[in-house]
Amino acid sequence: MAPIQPMDDDREPRRRAKAIRYAVPVAAAGVAAATIGLVPALASVGSPDLPKITAEELIAKVAASDTQTISGSVRISTDFGLPALLTGATGAGGPFGGGGGGGRGDSSADPKEQLTELLAGSHTLRVAADGPQRQKVSIVRNAAEYSLIHNGDEVWAYDSGSNQAYHLTGLPQEAQGKDGAKGGHEVPEGWPATPQEAAKKILDAADDSSTVTVDGTARIAGRDAYQLVVTPKATDSTVGSIRIGVDAGTGVPLKFTLAPRGGGKAIVDVAFTKVDFSRPAASTFDFTPPKGAEVTTEKAGEKAGEKADAKAEREAREEFGDLGGPDALEGLDVLGKGWDSIAELKLPPEALNESPSKGGEKAPGLGGQGLLGTFGKEVKGDFGTGTVVSTRLVNALITDSGKVYVGTVTQDALIKAADAAAR
Amino acid sequence: MSQADTLTRSVWPIRSLGLFRSELVTVLRRWRTLALLAVLAGVPVLIGIAVRIETGDGGSAGGGGGGGPAFVALITNNGLFLVFASLAATLPFFLPMAIGVVAGDAVAGEANAGTLRYLLVAPAGRTRLLVSKYASVLAFCLIGTLVVAVSALVTGALLFPLGDVTLLSGTTVPFSEGLLRALLVALVVAASLTGIAALGLFISTLTNSGIAAMATTVGLLITVQIVDTIPQLHAVQPYLFPHYWLSFADLVRDPVYWDEMRSNFQLQALYVAVFGSAAWARFTTRDILA
16 A cells, blocks of 8 residues: 555655655756757857868859759848837838829738838748749748739738738739749849859959858758858958858759848848758649738739839849849939949929828828938038938938938948038 | 566556557547537637638738737738647637536546446556556647548638638748648647646546536636736746747748747646656546546
């Protein structure tokens, strides 16, 4: 018969036995704490032993990469230091939602409205691609997902959180071609014929503005990778360095980190956490809207252009970042070149005087001094007075005379540029 | 080793099974357990009817803005989503509350009623008794989850169309695979509750009052759930047992996203190890006076 009380009456051994038993949960907690502390530290250690390679060879490798099929998970963290006013409004009618309450921005599955959320915070994306014709990107959310599926001449977007779908049909052939950037090697006109040539061209172009080096190796998503580092030579730039992790086997960029000059957390950090180069199942790219879903259908037209822009922008962020600077914009002056370039544009006079509360006008950036004042700060210079709106990457100076200076440069550089222009 | 010892050893598994069975039957025979299960079964019916009424005129659930609880907007597509929606609705409070009541009562309730010492007179040993108690609480986790899931499936089948299932990622799978995923989700939800079951059992060994143990367990659950929602406390949140509970939704993606579910299982295993062994240390060394 088992004794009701645990042990004999002798007090001392009992107390010791008790202590030993209580040591078990303490040990379990200790082991867990040690594991939590050590495992991430161990996981980030280890730079694989890869043959040495020059920056030119590495860029050539990227350009020569013919990887068409890829799938995996991507972690994207962005910290632009945008005013909370802008990033808080990522729902319907967000800052980039265009038409505000207008007619066609109604579907909340519209990619324009959904992708802005990537501008702040951390998100997990799941990507799959099979050649230039079929790609899929999903934003993983709590118990929901927002998927963008491109298959042939149509694009579906499906938001399972609100059960709404968006359908874009009749994509023209050439737009499809350009959409295929995920595959990594759609060739625009004027592009050098061989990867080696391309690498040389890129390096030559970058030579007077940046230093491009290969900075060792790393393990990214369980794969061996080289690290390509682009450091701007310009001292006024807010960009500290751009670090691209390139898969040693396939030449596919796996990680992109944009670090600010001032140090601190990366402004943009995009990295595969899992990657697989085998062909994704064909069913991945099939989408049939479920019975109860609300579907918004649109024909490609002017819309397709916008869509391609959004996509191109995302691709650029995912793959390389914009090395070219703001020279793509038309109808404005670009002061300086390379990393230090500052875009100068003139606001139409009414833009500044307009009342911010005017109905339907939701774009907060140019809504007038009253609104600007809430997240900008006033500065004075030879040019007069103006307001500086600053983020961690892009700074903008809006002068009272209606000129805007924007660039990835420090505030001082903006003021200097404005002073020089005023003289 | 005496002959009696070897004899006891060899019948250990059978005896334990018997002990476990009698524990489970005792738990399931209590009126309060049946009432808890009835409440759990009622939640899916309530959600189903509410969604049905709201969408009866062709509108969409959740206001179309992506608001509302998880999965609710998808129930009109397919009744199977009522299973996921109901589990998502009951997992934060209803289910763990029921577990807290059963686990908190497990030891303290016996002590309170003065039956614990009689249990210990039986030649079972304290460790074995505790293991049987914990096993019966775990069985209740599974039963509670399955009650919610089955009730939701029946309600969903009656009120909404069934058919091919469009997963969260937009991929369509046949109904049979959807059903399989629903079963997996139920198992994952049951496994998510093992942490609070161990916590409840530990608290139950601390006191002689069943009510106190239940109230402490449920109170702790509510506190932890609130802490889990305060953004300033994000540093501790990954170590709170409910933090990854809703990760079961990742089973409804295509391909299945395992990362958070793995974290969930690791966390639950940690809670089971720490509080299970703490309960064992306490129960095997304490003086049983009642």
